[in-house]
Amino acid sequence: xxxxxxxxxxxxxxxxxxxxxxxxxxxxxxxxxxxxxxxxxxxxxxxxxxxxxxxxxxxxxxxxxxxxxxxxxxxxxxxxxxxxxxxxxxxxxxxxxxxxxxxxxxxxxxxxxxxxxxxxxxxxxxxxxxxxxxxxxxxxxxxxxxxxxxxxxxxxxxxxxxxxxxxxxxxxxxxxxxxxxxxxxxxxxxxxxxxxxxxxxxxxxxxxxxxxxxxxxxxxxx
Numbered sequence: 056x057x058x059x060x061x062x063x064x065x066x067x068x069x070x071x072x073x074x075x076x077x078x079x080x081x082x083x084x085x086x087x088x089x090x091x092x093x094x095x096x097x098x099x100x101x102x103x104x105x106x107x108x109x110x111x112x113x114x115x116x117x118x119x120x121x122x123x124x125x126x127x128x129x130x131x132x133x134x135x136x137x138x139x140x141x142x143x144x145x146x147x148x149x150x151x152x153x154x155x156x157x158x159x160x161x162x163x164x165x166x167x168x169x170x171x172x173x174x175x176x177x178x179x180x181x182x183x184x185x186x187x188x189x190x191x192x193x194x195x196x197x198x199x200x201x202x203x204x205x206x207x208x209x210x211x212x213x214x215x216x217x218x219x220x221x222x223x224x225x226x227x228x229x230x231x232x233x234x235x236x237x238x239x240x241x242x243x244x245x246x247x248x249x250x251x252x253x254x255x256x257x258x259x260x261x262x263x264x265x266x267x268x269x270x271x272x273x274x275x276x277x
Contacts, residue, residue, distance in 0.1 A: 096121045097183055103143035107133060117143060118160075120179060122172040125151070128160040139163065145226075146178055147265030181225070181269055198222040198229070201276035208232060209243040218244075221257065223276055225267045231257035245275055 101117040105127065115129045125141075133139065133153045141149045141163070151163035167175070204220045208230070218232035228244060235258065236242065240251045242261070249261040 096124070096126075097179060099179065099182060101143050101146060101182075103141055103146075105129065105139050105141040107131075107139055108137055115141065115160075117141075120175075122165070122167075122176040122179070124154065124162060124164050125149075126157075126160060126162050132156060133161050138166075145182065145266035146175065149175070177269060178266060198224040203276050206230070206245045208234070210234075210236065211241060218258065220244075220276065223272065225263075225269060225272060227252070227260060227262040229255070229258070229260050232259070235259055247275075 096119045098119050099117055101120070103115055103117070104112050105115050106112045113129055113131055115127045117125050117127055119126045127141070133156070135153050135155060137153045139151055139153065141151065143149060149165060150167065151165045154162045154164045156162075165172070165175070199222060201220050201223050206218055206220055208216045208218050210216070216232055216234050218230045221229040221231055223229075227249065230244065235254050236251055238251050238253060242249060242251065244261055244263075247267060248264040250264070251259050252262045253260045
């Protein structure tokens with residue numbers, strides 16, 4: 056009695072046929088290779104300052120960055136594993152841990168929530184696009200009239216006032232309101248922290264503490 060060869064065919068519903076099909080699937084199944092780097096670094100030039108664990112602050116410049124890390128040029132060296140807090144132009148407060156050092160600076164692993172990482176990625180994309188398009192400083196923060204213009208102002212003493220947003224950009228807004236706190240007053244517009252930079256006939260101009268995420272701004276004001 057001859058044993059059927061693969062060429063002669065094996066009944067599809069036989070145990071051997073099922074085993075051969077499983078073996079064939081396992082051999083030809085595509086391999087899943089994990090991504091070696093979750094966040095792609097991009098070259099930037101962002102200035103700011105950072106605070107070390109001893110509470111001393113120093114100026115710095117970020118030369119490349121992603122949502123997961125950044126390379127910083129600084130006048131002092133930091134120890135690997137040291138926690139720092141950076142305050143960067145347009146990006147605001149970012150916490151991290153020194154991962155390695157290099158001549159003139161160090162690399163930082165950013166410690167942030169998924170929401171914060173997404174915001175950093177969006178802002179980096181925006182900054183890169185602005186630079187690639189060659190837009191001047193006066194065009195970087197173009198103001199638009201929001202579709203949703205009703206909002207609230209929260210004053211330092213906790214008082215809340217209704218206001219109407221005349222126009223808004225990534226770094227500030229012009230609002231119409233009944234109150235006009237002094238220039239320099241810190242306040243909150245909706246959920247965004249800012250300060251009064253000038254007054255006008257209808258109300259005042261507010262500069263945000265941090266450059267806002269374009270997606271978040273669209274969700275807030277349409």
